[in-house]
Amino acid sequence: MKTKTLRKNKVNIVTLGCSKNLVDSENLFTQLKGNGYAVSHESQQDDSQIVVINTCGFIDNAKQESIDTILRYVDAKAEGMVEKVYVTGCLSQRYKDELEVEIPEVDAWFGSNEMPRLLKTLKADYKHELVGERLLTTPAHYAYMKIAEGCDRPCSFCAIPLMRGKHVSRSIDDLLTEAKSLARRGTKELILIAQDLTYYGLDIYKKRNLAELMDRLSDVEGIDWIRLQYAYPAGFPMDVLDVMNAKPNIAKYLDMPLQTGSTELLKLMRRGITREKTEDLIHTIRDKVPGIALRTTLIVGHPGETEELFEETYRFVEKMRFDRLGVFQYSHEDQTHSATMEDNVPAEVKQERADDIMELQQGISLELNQAKVGNTYKVLFDRKEGGYFVGRTESDSPEVDNEVLVPASQYVRQGDFAQVRITSVEEFDLYGELV
Numbered sequence: 001m002k003t004k005t006l007r008k009n010k011v012n013i014v015t016l017g018c019s020k021n022l023v024d025s026e027n028l029f030t031q032l033k034g035n036g037y038a039v040s041h042e043s044q045q046d047d048s049q050i051v052v053i054n055t056c057g058f059i060d061n062a063k064q065e066s067i068d069t070i071l072r073y074v075d076a077k078a079e080g081m082v083e084k085v086y087v088t089g090c091l092s093q094r095y096k097d098e099l100e101v102e103i104p105e106v107d108a109w110f111g112s113n114e115m116p117r118l119l120k121t122l123k124a125d126y127k128h129e130l131v132g133e134r135l136l137t138t139p140a141h142y143a144y145m146k147i148a149e150g151c152d153r154p155c156s157f158c159a160i161p162l163m164r165g166k167h168v169s170r171s172i173d174d175l176l177t178e179a180k181s182l183a184r185r186g187t188k189e190l191i192l193i194a195q196d197l198t199y200y201g202l203d204i205y206k207k208r209n210l211a212e213l214m215d216r217l218s219d220v221e222g223i224d225w226i227r228l229q230y231a232y233p234a235g236f237p238m239d240v241l242d243v244m245n246a247k248p249n250i251a252k253y254l255d256m257p258l259q260t261g262s263t264e265l266l267k268l269m270r271r272g273i274t275r276e277k278t279e280d281l282i283h284t285i286r287d288k289v290p291g292i293a294l295r296t297t298l299i300v301g302h303p304g305e306t307e308e309l310f311e312e313t314y315r316f317v318e319k320m321r322f323d324r325l326g327v328f329q330y331s332h333e334d335q336t337h338s339a340t341m342e343d344n345v346p347a348e349v350k351q352e353r354a355d356d357i358m359e360l361q362q363g364i365s366l367e368l369n370q371a372k373v374g375n376t377y378k379v380l381f382d383r384k385e386g387g388y389f390v391g392r393t394e395s396d397s398p399e400v401d402n403e404v405l406v407p408a409s410q411y412v413r414q415g416d417f418a419q420v421r422i423t424s425v426e427e428f429d430l431y432g433e434l435v
Helices: 019-034 060-078 090-102 115-121 160-164 172-184 210-217 239-246 263-268 275-288 307-320 347-370
Strands: 007-015 038-041 048-055 084-089 142-146 189-193 225-228 250-255 293-300 324-329 376-385 388-392 403-407 417-425 429-434
Touching: 007 019, 019 038, 019 048, 019 084, 019 115, 019 142, 019 189, 048 060, 048 090, 060 084, 060 090, 084 090, 084 115, 090 160, 142 172, 172 210, 189 210, 210 225, 210 239, 239 250, 239 275, 263 275, 263 307, 275 293, 275 307, 293 307, 293 347, 307 347, 324 347, 347 417, 376 403, 403 417
Parallel strands: 007 038, 007 048, 048 084, 142 189, 189 225, 225 250, 250 293, 293 324, 403 429
Antiparallel strands: 376 388, 376 417, 388 403, 417 429
């Protein structure tokens, strides 16, 4: 028995996981709007007839969050708060058969690349004319642009190829069309994402073509920053750095997950590179692009990581002094090569190692930030929070990096750039005043 009136043809899309999932949700949002549906993203109103949950299946914590979210909406359905619950995304792609048995209350399960089938279930048409006309769930001034789907890399710990399939690049023409559409609607920053940006173009252009894509996108009127996330170190295309230097609207920023500082572990992880080659690459990047901000991600507790091998990673971080850094604790992923090894690092040791790396990075980040006091930076403002306007420099990506806080007594609009002089800093925040 229904306990409240539900809005017919209203869909609430709930997104879990990474920015690539967010882009998928935005494309679904656009298609449903084009079919006359009322659509919301992560609405708290609980008045939608239909809920679509876009799940993440990457690591244990993300899987658990996805399952908890599904169960929450299944309970809401039992109470008459929603009529239909559909699940899509990586968790659904990977564990559909088991989940159908475990949670039969879900009305239908869809893989990560099955949007046309999901639309058909919702009695909606897939409208090709809407491709590239993406409605954003982020603030209008920045947008994630997925330039490829899937991954061909053989990393032993990673299940992404099992969930997302082989690497498939989007054409430069399609990406330019999307960029121009976003720019017309006020987007100033494009954040290029893929499982591996550096592989871009190999499938359709028979060469690594990220540099040409960056060059072409940089000519789109209205785009002030283009940012690169998720580059792969082995086979890194150096012409990317030339374009970064040549084009002022390409941010001097690179997100390159390196996973470990141990050559032995890199071999176990099947990363196709050594510690020495990684260090050489970092030095080359910094030499070619002075002032570039480097972000990386590490895994601690991979099978076979002894205290000595962890110490190698610790010293690697100490030596390389990354501008930005995040840490994951290893968890077994079904059907991956690493899952055939014994998960022989205790959970408490993984936690200690993650804490040690982040404590080290905290000190490095504070020292790097202290050197910025008195300097003036171009800042893009994302939001107002408490008594501050909050923005980012060219060296910072949304959600994951440092932020610049300016007292709300000095007014600046969301989505505007402003020059800010840094007056004081903390480990991950900079405080300043408008110039």
